[in-house]
Amino acid sequence: MYGSIMAYMVIKNVMNNSAVEKYSLGGCMIDGNEGGIASGTALVLEFSCTFVVLFVGVTVAFDKRRFKELGLVMVCVILAATMGLAIFVSITVTGRGGYAGVGLNPARCLGPALLHGVEKGSFL
Numbered sequence: 268m269y270g271s272i273m274a275y276m277v278i279k280n281v282m283n284n285s286a287v288e289k290y291s292l293g294g295c296m297i298d299g300n301e302g303g304i305a306s307g308t309a310l311v312l313e314f315s316c317t318f319v320v321l322f323v324g325v326t327v328a329f330d331k332r333r334f335k336e337l338g339l340v341m342v343c344v345i346l347a348a349t350m351g352l353a354i355f356v357s358i359t360v361t362g363r364g365g366y367a368g369v370g371l372n373p374a375r376c377l378g379p380a381l382l383h384g385v386e387k388g389s390f391l
Contacts, residue, residue: 271378279382304361312360316353316369323349 304312327333328342337345357369370376 271376272381273378275378275382308361312357313369316357320346320349320353 324346327337327345334342353369
C-alpha cells in the first residue's frame with residue numbers, strides 16, 4: 268500500500284503535467300465523466316477477470332496431481348498467460364484511454380486514487 272503511494276508521488280514529480288494527464292499514471296480512472304469507465308462496468312470486469320485468474324490458479328497450481336503432471340515452469344506459464352489474457356480482455360472491452368485494465372492487485376490503484384482524489388479536492 269505504501270509502495271503504491273510512494274511510487275505515484277515519485278512518478279508524478281518526475282513526469283511533466285501533460286504526460287501525467289495523458290497517461291493517467293495509475294490507469295485506474297473509474298469515472299465516466301473524466302475518460303474512465305462506469306463503476307458498474309469496472310466492478311463486473313474486476314470480478315470476472317479476477318475470478319478467472321483465481322479459478323485457473325486454484326485448479327492448476329494448488330492441485331498436487333496436476334502440478335506434478337505439468338511441472339513448475341508450465342504452471343507459471345499458464346498462470347501468466349491467464350493474467351495477460353484477463354488484462355487484454357478488460358482493455359479490449361473498455362477501449363478507454365483512462366482505464367488500463369483490471370488491477371488484479373488493489374494496491375496498484377490505491378496510491379493514485381488516494382493522491383489524485385486529494386489533489387482534485389474530492390477524497391474518494
